[in-house]
Each structure stands twice: as C-alpha cells, then as structure tokens.
Amino acid sequence: MTAPTLLLLCVLIPLLGGVFLALQGKSPNTRDTISLVTGVALFAAVLGLYPAVLAGESPLLILAEPIKGLPISLQVEPLGLLFATVASGLWILTTIYGMGYMRGNKETHQTRFFLCFAISIAAAMGIAFAGNLFTLFLFYEMLTICTYPLVTHKGNEDARRGGRIYLGILMFTSIGFLLFATLWTYNLAGTLDFRAGGILQDHVTPTTALILLTLFAFGTGKAALMPFHRWLPAAMVAPTPVSALLHAVAVVKAGVFTILKVTIYIFGIDLIAETGAGEIALWVATFTLTVASLVALTKNNLKARLAYSTIGQLSYVVVGAMLANAAGIIGATMQIAMHAMGKITLFFCAGAIYVATHKTDISDMRGLGYKMPFTFAAFFIGSISIIGLPPMGGSWAKWHLLLGSIEATQWIIVGALLLSSLLNIAYLIPVAARAFYMTPEQKAAPGPIAEAPMLCVVPLCITASGTLLLFIFGDALNHLVTLIPLRAELP
C-alpha cells in the first residue's frame, strides 16, 4: 500500500469503525470486538507509515479544496507520526481498559460512548497528519465537538456544567484567537502550508510576530495555558477512559502539538529566536507550570489533582517550543510521548481505584496499596516518569528541556523547571506512598487483594512498563525526533 492511501486509512479506519459500532445491535461483545479490531488496524496503518518517514519522505494527499489555495490535505512528517503513534497505540489499551471500566461501572449509552470515542480518534489522526494549518483547524474543531458528548456522558447537572465550560472555553479560544491568527497568517504569508523553516519569514515585523504567536498560544485552548485552563478540570466529569485517553493524551496533546507545529513549520524556530516572538507565551507557560503544580497540591480529588498536573506538564511542551532551539524542540516533542505514557497510567489507576472501591478522594486511599498492589505500583512508576526521574522515560524529556533552557540562557526557566519537578514529587509521590501505609485499624484486619477487573489492570501494567521501555529505548525515539526538519534545506 502506498503512503497516501495509508494516510487516508488512518483517518477512515476509526470513522468506519465508529459507523459499524453504531450500526450493530446492542451486543456488547460484538461492539468490543469491532472496537478492538479497529484499534489494531489503525495502529498497523500508522506503523505502516514509518518506512516512508524514516527514508526522509513526506507523502501528501489532497482531499478537497473548499477555498482556493487552501486544500484539505494530509501529510506525514516525524512530529505528526509520533503523535499519531502515541494516540493510536494508547487507543488500543484504552479500548481494552474501557471494556472493563464501562462494564464494571454498568455505564449506560455505551454504544454512543464508543462511537464518539472512535470519531475523536479519527479527529486526532487528522490533526496529526494535517498537511496545512487550515486542515489542522478543521480537525481541531471536530475533536472539540465530538468529545463534548463524552464529557457530558453522565448526563447529570455536574456533567452538563462541566460540558458547558469545556465547550465554552475551547470554542471561544479557537474561534476568537486561533481562527483569527490562522486567517492573519494566511493574509500575511499567502499560504498555510506546513513548511520546514516556516512560512512567515520576511512577512512579519517583530511586533506582529509577537502578537501572532501569542494569539496562537492562547488560541490553542487545548494546550490549557492559564487563564484558559479551566476546561481541563471541568472535563474530569467524563468517565475515566475518556479522561485517560482524551484528556491526558489525544485532546491535550493535540493542543500542544498544534503549538509545536506552528512554531516549527509556520514561524520557524529561527524567526522566533530572532524576533523574540515567543516571549509572552514562554513566560505564561512558565507561570502556568509552576502555579498548576501548586494548585495540584491542594486538590484532594485524585482526578482533579491529575488534571492540574496535566495542565502543568503541558506547559513544559509550550516552554520547549518557545525556547526555539533544537534541544527545546526535542524536549518538547519527547514530553508529548513521555507524558502521554505516564499520565495515561495514572488515569488508568484512578479509574481502576474507582471501579474497585468507588473512592475518588486521595485522603480515603490510605492503605489501599495492599488491596490493589499492581495498581498502586503502576501509579508509583507513572509518577516517577511524570516527575522526570530515571529510570523512567520522562527523564529524557526533562533532560532535553533543561538543556534547551540552558542553551537559551534562560536561568529563571531552569529554576522554574527544577522547582516544578520538586512540586511534582510533592503532589504525586504521597498518593502512592500513603497507599502503602496502613491505618492502625487496617493493620489489625488486613483484607484480601481485591483488584479491579483484569481488563482494567492489564492495560495499566502495560503502560507502566511502557514508561520504563521508553527510558531504555529513548535513543530510538531520539532518532525519530531529530528527523524533524527545523530549518529549510538550502537549495
């Protein structure tokens, strides 16, 4: 199969899977089989793109051209491929996990749930492989809209309020800022194609560049820069598999991915470095990553704490992008993959705890580690990776980000990154640690091991070991990341 066909398949497979899901009856077994087959097929299609990318090609496929000079096109490049791999790979695990979770919790409307899920993944693939900013915007909006029913899945007052904040902030920022910035870029550069070295060179003054990049940073509401971060905690009313895949991986990563794409392929890191266009976004992100960690400390609800942790970790990517040097970009890109693997583990654990014990508050989890040893061990491993300590994958990302900020001689940011790591330890480690210290009563009568269903526990063990593997095979990832063309090739 040729690469353009594979590209199209990557978007079509989840969509078709979704349609099949909607068409078949109420049998949960058939439905889960379809979900799983779709997931595996998608992952295979994404992997099929690797030979072309490793050979340095970037196949292009034009789907339609609604506005002259602005085609809807798909194109693969290393950064997008990495995002697609992460999202599609973790989708398989989430599907398995989702089966256990949704059945364990006896959730209703499961068909609608899996249908919207499938469309969301299709949108995420579209974002990953968007050939220009216009296409990316299309899929970005699609992702917002089709995740909305997932957020409001429970249908109660809380879910509706969360859904309203979710849609309100994401729509407001994307139409108000992102669309505006996109139009402006088109007006300045005459194109929206993603090109190595950027398309804005020679078209902008430093002030325009600064305003434009700031608009992009805030307009990408999915990157959750403060003060547009509120939707992420609000979205935590969704069932845990949604929080795990979408609000730790697909949706939020789509946000920071967009920012990375814009910095690398629309502005070009040289332009940002010369004009200082990233200044505002850089400091807002630094502020966000520090403050979000502080807020996380105060949250007793586990999912809320993880949500704020996600807000902070996303800002690492934005910082890396705005540093506008090679090490920063490498760090940011790695952070996408590393944080995805780590955070999905943590969310899986939170969901497993909920399924097994219906507990959501951290203060109630004392001693649970003995009841659910695998879950909490995985939680501990995931935490280490998020914090960025060896021997877990997260350390590579943090390492390169630190290198990048030293290279840019941003000592304050070096300090902020280190401080944030300390804060990460402070809000993540106690969760796992307390679980292994029993209260006197629990000591008196230790209960039997009562883990969540196997379908929940196995995926989280896989992702936890995944963080370890990412550390060991960090070099392979590094190789892919260095393929990202940061500058236009000299003719």
Next chain:
Amino acid sequence: MSNQLPAIVLLLTLLAAPLCSMMRNGDHAWKLAVSSAWLSVVAAFALLQQVWGGYEISYHMGGWPPPWGIEVRIDELSALVLVLVTLFGSIVLSALRESLRPIMRSHRHSLYYTTFLLCMASLIGITITGDAFNVFVFLEISSLSTYALIARGRDRRALTASFRYLIMGTIGATFILIAIGFIYMVTGTLNMADLAERLPAHADNRVVQASFAFFTIGIALKVAVFPLHYWLPNSYTYAPKATTAFLAATATKVSLYVMIRFVFDVYGIEFSFQQMQLGLLLVPLSIAGFLIASLTAVFQNDVKRLLAWSSVAQLSYMVLGLGLLNIDGLTASITHMFNHAMIKAGLFLALAAMIYRVESSKLSDLAGIGRTMPYTTAAFVILGLGLIGVPLTAGFVSKWYLISAALEKDWLWLAVLLIASSLMAVVYIGKIIDAAYFKPVSASHAQVKEVPPIILIPCWTFALLTIYFGIDTRLSAGLAGRVAQTLLGVGS
C-alpha cells in the same frame, strides 16, 4: 428548445400560478405547483450550465431586439441566483403542504400555492430580466405576493407585521421607481446594458445622482440594511412557518442581487464608489447592523425571532462584503448570499417542523426537543453550525472570505469585530442547542413525535447541502470569485 430556456424558466411558475388558483382541490394544486417548480429548477440548472465559465445569454422576448423589446440577460451571477430561488423555493414548497394543514382549510390551499408561485415567478423575473423597468414590475409583484403570504400567519399580529412591511416596502418600491424614472429621463432607455453605456456620460448630472440616492435607499429597504431592517423581524416571526423559510431564503437575497446589479453594472463601480462614495455609507451601517442584530438575537427567547434577527446580521455581512470593494469581499458577499439562503431556509424549515408538533417557537417550549424529535433537531444543529460558520459547513467558506477581505484592507479591527459577531452566533445557537438537548422535556410536550418524512426530507436536504457546499465550493465560491472579478473589472 434549449435556446428558449430563459423564457421557459420564468413561464413555468408564472403560468402554473393562475392554473393553481382555478383548482378547488388543494392536493392537486400542490402537485401542479411542485412539479412546475421542480421543472424550473431543471431549467435553471440547464441555464447555469450554458453560462458556466463566464458566458452570457441574451434572449429577446417576443423576438423584439433591445433596446425596444425586453431583453432577458443571464450571466453567471444571475444563473446562480436563479438556482438559489428555484431550488430552495422548490424544496420549501415540497414541505409546504404538510405544514399548511393545521393553519388553513384545504380548499384555501390552492390560493396559497398561487401566491407562492407568483412570488417565486416574480423573483425569477427580477433575476433574469435585462430591463430596469421590468425589475420594478417584478419587484412589485413579489412584494404584493409577499404581503399576502405573511398576512396568512396564524397569529393576528401577522396582519400588523404584513401591514408594516407593506408601508415600508411600498416606500422602497416607490423610491426605486423614482430612481428608474430619473435615469430614463436622462438617458432615454430602460435596457440595463444600454443604461450602463450611457450613464457614465451623465455622471455629473444631479438627476442621475439623485436617482442613485433614491435607488440606494429604496433597495436598502428591501435588503433590510440596518437601520432600514425594521420590517423584517416581525414579518419573519409572524409569517406562516414554512413561508418564512422561503422568504428568508429568497426575497432579501434577490433584492441584494438587484443592488449588486445596479450598483456595479448599471450605475457603474466608478460612479457608485468613487463619485458617490457608497462604501462610506454601506460599511459603517453594515458593521453597526451585524453587531446590533447579533447582540439582539442573543437576548431573544422566541427562536423564530432569534433567527429573524440573525438574518439581519447575516444580511449585513453580505452588504459589508459589497462595501469593502475588493475581490474577497465581493466573493464573500455572493457566496454568503447563496450559503445563507440555504442555511436559513433549512433552519426555518426545521423550526417549522418543530412548531408543527409543539405549536410554539418559544425556547422554553422547545426544551428537550432533541429527545422527542431527534432527526429534526439534528438537522437543525447542523444548519446552526453552518450559521455560526463552523469549518466544513458552507457558512465557514463565506466567513473566511469576508474576514480575508477585511484583512486585505489591513482592517484588523474589522476582522476582530467579525469574529466577535461569530462568537455571538455561537451563543445564540448554543442557547437553542442547550434547550433542545439539556433541558428536561416538559410534561405537556412529552407526547411530541417526529414529523412525517415529507417535512423531514427537505430539512435534511438543506442540512446535507450545507455540508456539501462546505467542502465542494465550485458552484458557490468558485463562481462567486469569477463574478467578483468581472464586476470589479479585474482580469483573472
């Protein structure tokens, strides 16, 4: 046969109208009306195909050559408007029979179809004629039939709304008549192509300038340019359900077409925009128009009225596109004319379907309708997204061009205002979606059922067209771009 098409496309509906009036049986009249309307759609598409690519057809009525006889002139722009009127009119007409049932006894139906067909025929006439006086005549026919259509509303207030429209509309039409009279006085011709040739020589003549002023005010009334939009919200609110869909789709759009025709072709772009500085009038008024109308729409609790106000805002976008006077602006204007006709017709039709069952268009009465009438509401949501201008819908394409036009002028503030207005659209459409899906169904409406397919299919046709024209824009934006270049006199 095919070279008689310009006459056929008009005569089909014009002749079917009196035939309908003679029928006692409403069903038979409906069948006749629908088949003649759909035949005119075929004719319209055939004409579009003939002029596709920038050709023109000149047809002499009765074989009399212009400037003595009446000339029918069809270029790409008029063919597009022709398709708009016939196609969207026919789709609405197809749904009309079912939605008339509750408001009128069936032997009256045939008269209603007669008025409808007359209105459609006159709009077709305005679109294709090459004769300035003819434009006035058809404009009058369309206005008179519109008054009758609106006055048939179930609510007694339809009468006052119709009367108000009658007064405003007559003033507008009189102004247009005066304008045409003035230029006839100066040039001695009524043929539009002829006028276009002769008028530049009289550009400094006060009479021509006065005629331009009369024309601008007259047509602005018909287009409902802010602040002359006063008649529109009430007329749309109280007119019978499905009729609003037809009026919203066609009447104001055809008036806009007349405006484009006269301002750019008859009076000429140099006269209109450089000598008379039309842009200075249109741009501020339309900006005020879309801001105020969008804001008003946000605070409406009756969905019909909300959509009517949104129409005022959307019409302001189109007028703004004209006033900006660059290719993107004019493309946006023409594209949006087509797209908005489709979207608003669909929205009003879907709303008509809801009213058909719920018998109210209050937001509070539509609570939970997403559950009781899922298919209608889904179509409404798609069309609503189109109205906001969400990507992959037709509305996005026209908004894109409009904002590009503002940026091309380096008017960042205007782009910001346009986006702000779009956000207001998010709010008012969001209000409806919120009520439809997230409010509990009230007990009195718990038994509401989905409407019959004969209404549902037209709604979905509009919804699917909205998506189609968001992806394939050769017919809308592609054609509009060519027309814009011709109108502005820029070589491609």
